[in-house]
Amino acid sequence: MRLTRKRFGDDIASRSAPLLDQVTSYQALEDLAEAIMDCPDGEVWIQKVNGAAR
Numbered sequence: 155m156r157l158t159r160k161r162f163g164d165d166i167a168s169r170s171a172p173l174l175d176q177v178t179s180y181q182a183l184e185d186l187a188e189a190i191m192d193c194p195d196g197e198v199w200i201q202k203v204n205g206a207a208r
Contacts (some may be wrong), residue, residue, distance in 0.1 A: 157190050158199065166196030173200070176207035 155174070159167035177183055186206055194200040 157187070161190060161193075161194035162199060166199060169196075170200055170203045173203040173207045177203070179206075182206040 155167055155171060158170055175188075177186070183206075186203060189202050190199060195204060
């Protein structure tokens with residue numbers, strides 16, 4: 155959450171929080187930790203998190 159807030163701001167961080175809570179795979183969380191650096195904007199980040207939460 156700190157990385158999300160720092161990179162994309164409070165709105166994207168609050169929107170992604172419930173999605174991140176649904177991610178149960180450790181590997182998926184590691185992948186997201188790397189992906190946050192490659193996402194060009196917050197909307198792409200939300201899409202990535204949403205995909206990992208499924």
